[in-house]
Amino acid sequence: MKNTISYRIADFLKRYPPFSNLLGVQLETLSEEVSIIYKEKGHTIFSIDESAHPQFYVVHKGAVALWNLAEKSVLDICDEGDIFGLRPLMANENYRLTAKTEEETILYAIPIEKFKPYIRENRRVADFLVESFASNTRNPYDKSNRGQLLGDVVPSSTNHSNQLLDLQPVDYSQNIESVSTETTIKTIAQRMTSKRIGAMLIEKDGLPIGIITDKDLRNQIATGEYPITSKAKNIMSSPVITYPTKLTLTQAQMAMMKSNISHLILTKDGTVNTKAVGILSKHDIMLSLGNNPAALVKAVKRSATVEEIKPLRKGVMNLLRGYLDQHIPMALTSKIISELNDVCIKRTVELSLQQMDTKPPTKFAWLAMGSQGRSEQLLHTDQDNALLFEDVPDSEYEQTRGYFLELASLITKGLHTIGYEFCPADMMGSNPKWCQSLSGFKKMTTTWIASPGPEEVLLSSIFFDYSRAYGDKELVTKLSKHIFNTVEKYPIFLSHLGGSALMNPSPTGFFRQFLVEQDGEHKDFFDIKQRALMPLVDAARVLILSKNVPDISNTWERYEKMAELEPNNKELFLACGYATKALLRFRTKQGLLNKDSGRYINLEALNKEEKMKLKRTFKTIKEIQEVINIRFMVSRVR
Amino acid sequence: MASKKVTTPEFWNEYHASFEQGLPSSVKETSFVVLDTETTGFDLKNDRILSIGALRIQDGTIKAKEAFEVFLDQTTFDGRTVEIHGILKKGKTTKISEVEGLKVLLHLLKNAVLVAHHVGFDVGMINAALKRNGLPKLMNKELDTAILYNKILPRSKRKTEGHHSLDELCAHFNISKTDRHTALGDAYITAIAFLRILEKLKPVSLEKLLKKDRFWEFWKY
Numbered sequence: 001m002k003n004t005i006s007y008r009i010a011d012f013l014k015r016y017p018p019f020s021n022l023l024g025v026q027l028e029t030l031s032e033e034v035s036i037i038y039k040e041k042g043h044t045i046f047s048i049d050e051s052a053h054p055q056f057y058v059v060h061k062g063a064v065a066l067w068n069l070a071e072k073s074v075l076d077i078c079d080e081g082d083i084f085g086l087r088p089l090m091a092n093e094n095y096r097l098t099a100k101t102e103e104e105t106i107l108y109a110i111p112i113e114k115f116k117p118y119i120r121e122n123r124r125v126a127d128f129l130v131e132s133f134a135s136n137t138r139n140p141y142d143k144s145n146r147g148q149l150l151g152d153v154v155p156s157s158t159n160h161s162n163q164l165l166d167l168q169p170v171d172y173s174q175n176i177e178s179v180s181t182e183t184t185i186k187t188i189a190q191r192m193t194s195k196r197i198g199a200m201l202i203e204k205d206g207l208p209i210g211i212i213t214d215k216d217l218r219n220q221i222a223t224g225e226y227p228i229t230s231k232a233k234n235i236m237s238s239p240v241i242t243y244p245t246k247l248t249l250t251q252a253q254m255a256m257m258k259s260n261i262s263h264l265i266l267t268k269d270g271t272v273n274t275k276a277v278g279i280l281s282k283h284d285i286m287l288s289l290g291n292n293p294a295a296l297v298k299a300v301k302r303s304a305t306v307e308e309i310k311p312l313r314k315g316v317m318n319l320l321r322g323y324l325d326q327h328i329p330m331a332l333t334s335k336i337i338s339e340l341n342d343v344c345i346k347r348t349v350e351l352s353l354q355q356m357d358t359k360p361p362t363k364f365a366w367l368a369m370g371s372q373g374r375s376e377q378l379l380h381t382d383q384d385n386a387l388l389f390e391d392v393p394d395s396e397y398e399q400t401r402g403y404f405l406e407l408a409s410l411i412t413k414g415l416h417t418i419g420y421e422f423c424p425a426d427m428m429g430s431n432p433k434w435c436q437s438l439s440g441f442k443k444m445t446t447t448w449i450a451s452p453g454p455e456e457v458l459l460s461s462i463f464f465d466y467s468r469a470y471g472d473k474e475l476v477t478k479l480s481k482h483i484f485n486t487v488e489k490y491p492i493f494l495s496h497l498g499g500s501a502l503m504n505p506s507p508t509g510f511f512r513q514f515l516v517e518q519d520g521e522h523k524d525f526f527d528i529k530q531r532a533l534m535p536l537v538d539a540a541r542v543l544i545l546s547k548n549v550p551d552i553s554n555t556w557e558r559y560e561k562m563a564e565l566e567p568n569n570k571e572l573f574l575a576c577g578y579a580t581k582a583l584l585r586f587r588t589k590q591g592l593l594n595k596d597s598g599r600y601i602n603l604e605a606l607n608k609e610e611k612m613k614l615k616r617t618f619k620t621i622k623e624i625q626e627v628i629n630i631r632f633m634v635s636r637v638r
Numbered sequence: 639m640a641s642k643k644v645t646t647p648e649f650w651n652e653y654h655a656s657f658e659q660g661l662p663s664s665v666k667e668t669s670f671v672v673l674d675t676e677t678t679g680f681d682l683k684n685d686r687i688l689s690i691g692a693l694r695i696q697d698g699t700i701k702a703k704e705a706f707e708v709f710l711d712q713t714t715f716d717g718r719t720v721e722i723h724g725i726l727k728k729g730k731t732t733k734i735s736e737v738e739g740l741k742v743l744l745h746l747l748k749n750a751v752l753v754a755h756h757v758g759f760d761v762g763m764i765n766a767a768l769k770r771n772g773l774p775k776l777m778n779k780e781l782d783t784a785i786l787y788n789k790i791l792p793r794s795k796r797k798t799e800g801h802h803s804l805d806e807l808c809a810h811f812n813i814s815k816t817d818r819h820t821a822l823g824d825a826y827i828t829a830i831a832f833l834r835i836l837e838k839l840k841p842v843s844l845e846k847l848l849k850k851d852r853f854w855e856f857w858k859y
């Protein structure tokens with residue numbers, strides 16, 4: 001007897017980690033134990049708090065959504081080759097998420113008892129699992145157990161440095177130097193010097209009772225307050241602040257800030273009544289932090305010139321690469337990166353202001369436009385920005401504008417130094433057209449909305465995604481209100497904007513064909529920006545404008561808002577949001593890979609899974625374009 | 639009847655006894671066995687089964703372990719079909735006798751609902767084999783994926799008597815044709831097609847599903 005079904009299963013599984021790390025024979029044996037499960041769309045595979053099944057799942061065909069509490073949001077969508085429902089089995093706990101099929105789905109169910117031996121035997125399988133748990137690829141909710149799941153299988157050398165800041169366990173020094181209360185300061189200083197340490201622990205009866213740091217030696221000995229012949233007990237800080245060893249970075253930072261100290265003593269049970277097992281310094285924390293967002297923000301804020309910001313931007317890129325590698329959810333990734341970008345821009349504006357001879361003559365705001373405005377600019381692309389200033393009496397207008405033009409050119413040059421290319425179309429605050437008073441911008445946008453030609457629609461599509469990067473909030477709100485009111489008066493504008501959203505037809509046909517042929521006939525690159533991202537971005541813009549919702553310029557946040565406003569179209573809108581995130585991740589990854597803007601993707605370089613994910617987004621694009629076409633009666637302007 | 643029972647082998651008796659239990663009323667609880675046979679030809683009398691592939695579906699789940707494919711040692715051989723399924727009479731594959739093959743099949747089958755593409759042919763071939771070995775006919779309820787598939791199509795695309803090929807179903811449901819023309823490969827394809835058809839038909843009960851011809855029943859919402 002032979003079993004072509006288990007061959008078929010093995011053939012599929014071998015393409016995906018961790019199964020790709022198994023030997024052929026192992027995989028065949030495992031495959032014989034697999035169940036193939038067919039589920040219709042909307043079927044719940046398991047629910048939150050349900051006790052764990054004796055098996056975990058791999059998506060063979062279709063897609064499964066993982067929902068968080070109360071089914072309010074989709075945390076992840078598992079596609080072909082994705083594993084889910086494994087973690088609770090390893091941790092012996094109930095499901096923390098609900099898994100539901102997004103479409104008709106075929107699952108492979110793998111009995112955990114048959115799989116466990118391979119985790120124990122195969123180091124690479126174990127590593128993969130630890131990594132995916134640690135990065136929460138498939139389950140961003142189970143943070144508490146990260147990295148500890150397979151503690152006995154994998155040595156603690158697992159690299160934690162790329163994990164999210166707040167949950168990273170501290171890496172403390174276990175070589176504790178200690179002396180008694182009677183040791184002289186001179187001896188202590190000599191030992192600290194020879195051991196190159198910044199603090200000495202003072203113990204009595206084997207328990208920590210005090211600490212002496214570099215600072216104490218400076219403040220109490222070098223100042224002459226105590227002679228160098230003093231004993232430890234005279235100058236030590238006592239009692240010591242102790243903590244248990246299971247401390248996260250954030251907790252450690254908080255503890256140091258709270259007590260205004262630079263060293264924490266870690267004891268067995270966290271109190272002074274047990275033996276000291278480790279010592280943690282501020283320096284250790286800074287080392288662990290490395291390229292962490294908090295540290296980067298601080299460094300940017302401290303920079304005295306734009307030249308100093310430039311290398312920090314590299315840190316941001318490293319961070320971004322790390323996040324993408326770990327599959328940190330795109331919404332979170334882009335939020336952190338955008339925030340860092342924002343801080344850089346803000347600091348650039350501040351530094352430029354310092355370079356001006358006088359203070360600004362009136363209130364102003366620096367607007368980020370285009371992808372930066374939408375918080376979707378992860379890689380450096382062009383700068384698109386504008387400067388908006390408050391109305392001044394006509395007599396002062398020219399002078400005021402002169403000031404702001406000068407400021408804007410300082411800012412744009414500064415941004416260029418950091419690494420933002422100048423906008424080839426000169427859509428920058430240093431261009432008089434994009435450096436205007438509130439009335440000036442009002443007049444310009446009214447013209448676009450009232451008589452929209454192709455040029456006007458294009459300009460609107462860039463400008464209307466603005467967000468305030470620096471400056472007066474009220475000014476920006478006034479402009480937004482004006483735009484919404486004007487759009488309401490000229491509904492034909494939405495048809496034009498809708499039309500431009502349909503300019504790039506959904507790429508389904510093209511890509512499907514590619515998927516089928518697979519022999520590389522389409523050698524050409526795929527323009528992911530124009531063919532996939534822009535249609536979604538454009539659609540979101542016209543939809544949100546039509547709903548009169550200000551202050552949301554991010555595309556997926558716009559879709560999330562739309563889903564809230566129109567529950568009957570919720571599914572489609574959320575799918576659009578998800579697609580945007582997925583595409584942006586693609587673009588960013590490609591950009592980092594090829595050190596460019598990531599706009600052109602070499603389809604041949606994508607693996608099957610990536611192609612599948614791309615394809616899925618195309619279906620959504622097609623659907624949303626149909627909605628736009630009908631809703632905004634695009635045909636009447638075409 | 640009673641005297642006949644005594645002469646039948648144990649595996650048949652076991653199979654027969656499984657029918658003492660009636661079928662469940664819900665489709666979910668029903669055990670389906672999907673099978674496919676590769677044969678030397680299409681003549682029930684003169685042709686022979688070369689291989690049987692079968693698997694069980696219960697609540698939308700197929701267990702790989704329960705699936706099997708057996709190759710039968712046959713004396714009658716028709717060279718024509720070799721091209722299709724690639725089973726040579728004296729190939730490398732280990733073959734078992736016809737009666738052993740039937741034994742493996744009946745053991746999995748029990749009183750499950752039997753599903754196949756053009757089920758009449760497969761059942762006919764199996765019944766002929768049973769007869770050669772002095773056994774009665776299969777007792778299972780049958781479902782034909784070719785006919786079921788016809789029911790889910792718009793009227794314009796339906797064919798009389800459900801003459802839809804398995805390839806057509808593959809194309810319609812986007813099922814990979816890996817292992818097409820091996821008994822278990824085809825059984826698997828048939829199984830996936832069957833599950834997808836069930837999803838479209840959403841029969842309220844097993845009884846409804848088994849009901850013949852009156853396909854409009856399913857069109858009532």
